[in-house]
Amino acid sequence: MSYVTPAELVNRMIDAGEYKIKLSTRDTLIRSYMGAALLTLGAAFAVTVSVQTGQPLLGAVLFPVGFVLLYLLGYDLLTGVFTLGPLALLARRPGIRARGLLRNWGLVFLGNFAGAFTVAVLMAIYFTYGFSADPSPVGHAIGEIGHGRTVGYAEHGAGGMLTLFVRGVLCNWMVSTGVVAAMMSDTLIGKVVGMWLPIMLFFYMGFEHSIVNMFLFPSGLLLGADFTLGDYLLWNELPTIAGNLVGGLSFVGLPLYATHRIRAAKQLPLDVPAVSRTRRAARPALVPEGS
Numbered sequence: 001m002s003y004v005t006p007a008e009l010v011n012r013m014i015d016a017g018e019y020k021i022k023l024s025t026r027d028t029l030i031r032s033y034m035g036a037a038l039l040t041l042g043a044a045f046a047v048t049v050s051v052q053t054g055q056p057l058l059g060a061v062l063f064p065v066g067f068v069l070l071y072l073l074g075y076d077l078l079t080g081v082f083t084l085g086p087l088a089l090l091a092r093r094p095g096i097r098a099r100g101l102l103r104n105w106g107l108v109f110l111g112n113f114a115g116a117f118t119v120a121v122l123m124a125i126y127f128t129y130g131f132s133a134d135p136s137p138v139g140h141a142i143g144e145i146g147h148g149r150t151v152g153y154a155e156h157g158a159g160g161m162l163t164l165f166v167r168g169v170l171c172n173w174m175v176s177t178g179v180v181a182a183m184m185s186d187t188l189i190g191k192v193v194g195m196w197l198p199i200m201l202f203f204y205m206g207f208e209h210s211i212v213n214m215f216l217f218p219s220g221l222l223l224g225a226d227f228t229l230g231d232y233l234l235w236n237e238l239p240t241i242a243g244n245l246v247g248g249l250s251f252v253g254l255p256l257y258a259t260h261r262i263r264a265a266k267q268l269p270l271d272v273p274a275v276s277r278t279r280r281a282a283r284p285a286l287v288p289e290g291s
Contacts, residue, residue, distance in 0.1 A: 042066020
């Protein structure tokens with residue numbers, strides 16, 4: 001069957017979290033670098049479409065292409081490991097400790113930032129003919145995004161900070177739903193559809209994604225936008241990361257774990273002999289490697 005039940009889905013999520021925490025430093029950095037690079041190329045594509053057509057909804061409809069590609073290629077995003085890693089810790093998988101979880105988060109953050117910044121530099125060159133001309137209309141629009149979503153929040157003080165945090169929560173609620181939805185199907189088209197819908201929603205609604213912002217805001221700075229590195233860190237990136245962590249874990253990972261984990265542990269086909277069921281349970285499951 002192409003549909004995976006919620007009980008089995010929770011097992012897959014735990015398996016994926018364990019796999020990522022135990023992954024080598026080299027592989028974690030490579031996969032997170034490439035994951036952010038593909039995601040942010042998709043963001044550049046979506047902004048280009050929105051600016052050139054004047055249709056933001058069309059840009060949002062097309063944005064998920066980067067997310068889908070990185071997931072199918074087995075790359076990682078910080079938003080995904082925020083949700084999956086803690087489940088392996090809660091399930092007390094052998095060898096999983098809090099230090100390993102934090103190590104994974106740190107490595108994925110570094111790889112994601114490097115990948116997103118690489119794309120920011122390349123696109124800044126692209127938008128300015130190698131910094132020899134003023135930014136193109138798309139480059140100008142990216143700079144305005146950076147200004148509006150840093151200084152724009154700061155103008156509202158504590159209310160702006162709260163709004164920024166909430167947008168980060170809502171973002172990873174949707175992004176992690178896309179990560180999990182890809183595990184609900186064993187067919188390519190099922191995975192793509194499952195990912196596409198929530199990712200499209202988050203982008204069109206203007207929620208805050210820490211990895212996308214690692215591209216948008218450095219791009220804006222490189223293109224001469226009117227905000228500072230301190231504005232970016234204080235009034236966007238750091239609160240967004242906190243919101244992404246809370247959103248993915250609180251609204252995706254923990255609810256599924258809490259309501260389906262016990263049944264997942266007990267669920268075994270009734271028509272399979274006990275010995276076969278034992279062997280089957282001992283055999284490691286195939287682990288989706290995506291974000």
